[in-house]
Amino acid sequence: MRPWGTDLLRESSDKVKVIQQKLLAAQSRQKEYVNRKVRDLALMVREKVLLKVSPMKGVMRFGKKGKHRPRFIGPFEILRRVGEVAYELALPPGLSGVHPVFHVSMLKKYHSDGSYTIQWVSVLFDQNLSFREKPMPSWIGRFRS
Template sequence: MAFQTGEKVLLKVSPMKGVIKFGKNGKLSPRYIGPFEILDCVGSVAYRLTLLRSLSVVHPVFHVSMLKKYHGNKDYIIKWDIVLLDKDLQYEEEPIARCEVGKL
């Protein structure tokens, strides 16, 4: 996976057990935080991120395996005002795109 300078990414924090706590413990702790902007590429598999001041104690360079592309659009969120419910609280699903088996 490769990212471009200026692109937004999420930072994986779940493997940092006991090192960084982000308000909640256990199952409710966030797996990713962000979004953060990529400043530049350091080597072939590491990226320098723009971090918040609250994370100033964390080194700003991360391996590509700890990053996930940030999707800024909200198309994947269900808009409840367009969902039509029957009187028995059921609805009919309408696919928005067709996906072939084996291709995502």
């Protein structure tokens, strides 16, 4: 026998409540996962930061492979804060094609030890902060041990 009228309405509302409870549980679980990864990075105006760069896939970065390749360029000075999570940087004329406002995830605080950075002058970047470096010839790798 099929439910009619109020029975159908009651079953439907019960199912909707169960679905809402499961959605809330899933949302809170996802929020926990995100909050584990969030880092509070409070930057001040006039502070120096490094800017994350991304290479084109399959191309060596500055003659180094693997985890030892440089990932940041800089340092650049913060001119102002734009909204909650964006900062405007003082970019040099060589990077005039790049928009000066960056999300906080693209920035890293600069510490005076610059061994893990490269100077932006030596590389040409496009508007997406991607770069292309000439790959090393295969015959050079044979002579390295």
